[in-house]
Amino acid sequence: xxxxxxxxxEYATQSRDEHRRAKExxxxxxxxxxASTVQEQRLATEHxxxxxxxxxRLLRLNPxxxxxxxxxxxxxxxxxxxxxxxxxxxxxxxxxxxxxxxxDNEANQDPEEVATSxxxxxxxxxxxxxxxxxxxxxxLLSSFPKCYWIWNHRLWTLQRATExxxxxxxxxxxxxxxxxxxxxxxxxxxxxxxxMYRRFVISNIEFPRRKSLSGDxxxxxxxxxxxxxEQEFAYTTKMVQGVGGMSNYSAWHNRSKLIPRLLSxxxxxxQERMDFLEDELExxxxxxxxxxxxxxLWFYHRWLIYSNTITPDRDTPNAISPFMSRGxxxxxxxxxIDTLQDLLEAHAECKYILKALVEYVGLLQRVREDxxxxxxxxxxxxxxxxxxxxxxxxxxxxxxxxxxxxxxxKGRYQEILRGLD
Amino acid sequence: MASTLLTxxxxxxIQSLDTKRDRLDYHLTSHxxxxxxYWGLTSLxxxxxxxxLPRSETIDFVKSCYHPSSGGLGASPGHDPHLLYTLSGIQIxxxxxxxxxxxxxxxxxxxxxxxxxDGSFSGDEWGEVDSRFVYCALSTLSLLxxxxxxxxxxxxxxxxxxxxxxxxxxxxxxxxxxxxxxGQIFTCVGALKIAGVFEKSLSEDQxxxxxxxxxxxxxxxxxLNGRPEKLEDVCYSWWVLSSMAMIGKxxxxxxxxLVEFILSCQDEENGGIADRKGDxxxxxxxxxxxAGLSLLGYEGLKEVDxxxxxxxxxxxxxxxxxxKILTT
Ligand SMILES: [Zn+2]
Numbered sequence: 001x002x003x004x005x006x007x008x009x010e011y012a013t014q015s016r017d018e019h020r021r022a023k024e025x026x027x028x029x030x031x032x033x034x035a036s037t038v039q040e041q042r043l044a045t046e047h048x049x050x051x052x053x054x055x056x057r058l059l060r061l062n063p064x065x066x067x068x069x070x071x072x073x074x075x076x077x078x079x080x081x082x083x084x085x086x087x088x089x090x091x092x093x094x095x096x097x098x099x100x101x102x103x104d105n106e107a108n109q110d111p112e113e114v115a116t117s118x119x120x121x122x123x124x125x126x127x128x129x130x131x132x133x134x135x136x137x138x139x140l141l142s143s144f145p146k147c148y149w150i151w152n153h154r155l156w157t158l159q160r161a162t163e164x165x166x167x168x169x170x171x172x173x174x175x176x177x178x179x180x181x182x183x184x185x186x187x188x189x190x191x192x193x194x195x196m197y198r199r200f201v202i203s204n205i206e207f208p209r210r211k212s213l214s215g216d217x218x219x220x221x222x223x224x225x226x227x228x229x230e231q232e233f234a235y236t237t238k239m240v241q242g243v244g245g246m247s248n249y250s251a252w253h254n255r256s257k258l259i260p261r262l263l264s265x266x267x268x269x270x271q272e273r274m275d276f277l278e279d280e281l282e283x284x285x286x287x288x289x290x291x292x293x294x295x296x297l298w299f300y301h302r303w304l305i306y307s308n309t310i311t312p313d314r315d316t317p318n319a320i321s322p323f324m325s326r327g328x329x330x331x332x333x334x335x336x337i338d339t340l341q342d343l344l345e346a347h348a349e350c351k352y353i354l355k356a357l358v359e360y361v362g363l364l365q366r367v368r369e370d371x372x373x374x375x376x377x378x379x380x381x382x383x384x385x386x387x388x389x390x391x392x393x394x395x396x397x398x399x400x401x402x403x404x405x406x407x408x409x410k411g412r413y414q415e416i417l418r419g420l421d
Numbered sequence: 422m423a424s425t426l427l428t429x430x431x432x433x434x435i436q437s438l439d440t441k442r443d444r445l446d447y448h449l450t451s452h453x454x455x456x457x458x459y460w461g462l463t464s465l466x467x468x469x470x471x472x473x474l475p476r477s478e479t480i481d482f483v484k485s486c487y488h489p490s491s492g493g494l495g496a497s498p499g500h501d502p503h504l505l506y507t508l509s510g511i512q513i514x515x516x517x518x519x520x521x522x523x524x525x526x527x528x529x530x531x532x533x534x535x536x537x538x539d540g541s542f543s544g545d546e547w548g549e550v551d552s553r554f555v556y557c558a559l560s561t562l563s564l565l566x567x568x569x570x571x572x573x574x575x576x577x578x579x580x581x582x583x584x585x586x587x588x589x590x591x592x593x594x595x596x597x598x599x600x601x602x603x604g605q606i607f608t609c610v611g612a613l614k615i616a617g618v619f620e621k622s623l624s625e626d627q628x629x630x631x632x633x634x635x636x637x638x639x640x641x642x643x644x645l646n647g648r649p650e651k652l653e654d655v656c657y658s659w660w661v662l663s664s665m666a667m668i669g670k671x672x673x674x675x676x677x678x679l680v681e682f683i684l685s686c687q688d689e690e691n692g693g694i695a696d697r698k699g700d701x702x703x704x705x706x707x708x709x710x711x712a713g714l715s716l717l718g719y720e721g722l723k724e725v726d727x728x729x730x731x732x733x734x735x736x737x738x739x740x741x742x743x744x745k746i747l748t749t
Contacts, residue, residue: 002453002703002704002706003703004700005696006701011701024444028444028445031449035448043499064450066501067499070545156547192648196596196600199599249600249649253601254600295637295650302630303589306626408641408643409639409674411674
C-alpha cells in the first residue's frame with residue numbers, strides 16, 4: 001500500500017510463477033490465522049506468556065502491526081515486568097531459582113530483610129526480561145530500520161528500565177544503547193531514526209528521569225558532570241572527518257545544534273567565542289576548497305555566517321559569537337567573500353559558490369546599513385557609491401551565470417535579480 | 422513511456438485495490454487500511470471521478486474503525502485508535518460530506534487528551550511524540566470546525582512546539598533539534614497555516630532559507646528528494662511541493678521536468694503510480710503523484726489544497742470560507 005524500491009518486473013515474474021503463488025496463498029492463510037488468534041486473545045484480555053509468544057511470532061512477520069505492539073506492552077506489564085508476578089506465570093530458569101531461594105529466606109528472616117530481598121529479586125528478574133525484550137528487537141531493527149513502531153517499542157522498553165530499576169542499573173541500559181546507536185549509525189550514517197534516537201539516548205543519560213520524547217523537557221539543571229555535550233561534539237567531529245563524512249548533512253546538523261550548549265557550558269567569553277568561530281570557518285574553508293560541490297558543507301557554512309551576522313538572538317543564543325560589533329561582522333563577511341571569489345576562479349561553474357556570493361554580498365550590504373556603534377574599534381574600509389554599484393553589478397553577473405548553469409531553479413534567481421532593480 | 426496522465430487506468434486501479442485479497446501485501450497492510458481509503462478516495466476526487474468508490478460502504482468502513490469508548494479511529498476494525506487514522510477517517514468523511522455520521526465531540530475529546538504540557542501531541546496513549554502529530558491534531562480539529570473551541574486544547578502551545586522544531590536551514594524536524602525532513606516540513610508548515618500564524622511566525626529570511634532548501638530537492642531527472650544527498654521519490658512531489666505552494670515559491674523549481682518525472686512513474690499496464698520509474702505502484706504514491714500534478718496545474722485535474730491534501734472545494738466549504746466570514 002506504500003512500498004519503496006520494489007521492481008515491477010520482478011514482482012510480475014513472481015506473480016506468474018504457479019509454485020510461488022501457491023506458497024503465497026499458504027502464507028496468507030497462516031498469517032491470517034495467527035493474526036486472528038492474537039486479536040482474539042487480546043479481546044479476551046489474555047495476559048500470559050502464551051499470548052506474548054503469539055505477539056512475538058506475529059510481529060516478526062509484520063512489525064508494522066502497531067496494535068500488536070500495544071498488546072505486547074500490556075502483556076509485559078501484567079506478566080514479566082509486574083511487581084508481583086501472577087500465579088501460574090512460568091518464569092525463566094534464572095528467575096525461578098531466585099524465587100526458590102527467596103522462599104527459603106522468608107522462613108528465617110525478619111520482614112524488612114525479606115522485603116529488601118524480594119525487591120532485589122524483582123530487580124534482577126526485570127533486568128533479565130528487559131534484556132530479553134531488547135534482544136528480540138535487535139534483529140527486527142536491522143531488517144526494518146525505518147519502522148517507527150520498533151524504535152518506539154525499544155524506547156518504551158528502556159524507559160521501563162528507568163522506571164523499574166535502580167538508577168545505576170538503568171544507566172547501564174542506556175549506556176549500552178549508546179553503543180548500539182553508534183553501530184547503527186556507522187552502518188547508515190544518515191539514518192534519520194538513528195540520529196533522533198541518539199539524541200534521545202544521550203538526553204536520557206544526561207537527565208536520567210526525563211520521560212517524554214518531545215526533547216523539550218530538557219531542564220536547564222544540567223550539571224556539568226553529567227553533560228555529554230563535549231563527547232557528542234567530538235563525535236560529530238569524528239563523523240565529518242571520516243571517509244565521506246564531509247557530505248554528512250546529519251552530522252553537520254547535529255554539530256550546529258550542539259555548539260551553543262557547548263560554548264555556554266565551557267563558559268566561553270567573547271574572545272574564546274571569536275576564536276571558536278574562526279576555527280569553524282577555517283575547517284569549512286579547507287573542506288569547501290576540496291569539494292565545493294558538496295551541499296552539506298554549504299549548509300553549515302551558511303549557518304555560521306547567518307547566525308553570526310543578522311540573527312543574533314541574545315536571549316537564546318544560537319550564534320557562536322553573538323556579541324560581534326558591526327565592524328567585526330563586516331570584516332568577517334568581507335574575508336569570506338574574498339575567499340569565495342578566489343575559489344570561483346578555480347571553479348567558475350560551481351553554483352554553490354555563486355549562490356553563497358550572491359547571499360553574502362547581500363548580507364554585507366544589510367550589516368552596513370546597521371547603525372554604527374560609537375565604541376566600535378574596528379576600522380571600517382572606505383565605502384563609496386562606486387563600490388556599492390560594483391557589488392550590484394557583481395551580483396547581477398553571478399545571478400545571470402546561475403540562471404544559465406542551474407536552469408531548473410531559474411525562477412529563484414530571477415526573483416533575486418528583480419529585487420536588485 | 423507515458424507522456425500523459427492515464428486517468429482511467431488509475432481509477433480502475435484504485436477500484437481494484439480492495440479485491441486483491443489473494444496477495445500477501447493486502448493482509449500485511451491492514452494497519453494502514455483507513456489511510457489507504459483516504460489516499461484512494463482523494464486520488465479519485467482529484468481525477469474527477471468522485472463517485473468511483475461506493476459512498477455508503479465507505480462510510481460504513483470508517484465507522485467500523487471508530488472506537489466509541491475513546492473517540493479515536495484505528496486503521497482497520499479491531500486496530501487501536503491513533504491520531505494518524507483519526508485524521509484519515511475525518512478527511513474521508515469531510516470529502517464525502519458525511520461528518521455528521523460520527524460523534525464529533527467525542528473525536529475532539531480523543532484529540533485533546535493527546536496534547537502534552539509542552540504543546541506537542543502524542544500519536545496515541547503510548548506517548549510517541551512527533552511534530553507530525555501536531556498536524557494530525559490541528560487538521561482533525563479544524564475539519565470538525567472545532568479548532569477555536571476544543572476544550573483542553575492549546576493551539577498556542579501546539580504552535581510553540583512546532584516552532585521549536587524549526588531549524589537554521591529553514592526546515593523543520595520531527596522534534597526540537599531533529600534534522601529537517603521534507604515530510605516534517607509539510608506537517609509543520611501545514612500546522613502553522615491551519616493555526617493561521619505562519620506569516621507572523623517566520624521572518625522573510627527564514628521563508629527564503631526554507632524555499633531555497635526545498636527547491637534544492639529537485640534532482641537532474643526532475644524528481645524531488647526528501648533530504649540532501651538522497652534519492653528522488655514521487656511521494657516528495659507532495660511533501661516538498663505542497664510546502665513550496667504554502668510559502669508561495671512553486672515557481673522556484675522546474676515544473677515541466679517534475680511533471681515528466683511523475684508521469685514516468687505510472688504503471689501503464691495496470692494503473693497506479695510508483696515511487697520511481699519501473700517500481701511497483703501503490704495507492705500512497707498514486708495520491709501524492711496525482712496531488713503533485715494538481716499543484717503543478719496539470720490539465721484536467723481538480724485543484725488540491727496544499728495544506729490539507731484534499732480537494733480545494735471541500736476545504737473551502739468546511740474550513741476556509743467559514744474562516745473568511747470569521748475574520749472579516
Ligand atoms: Zn515514497
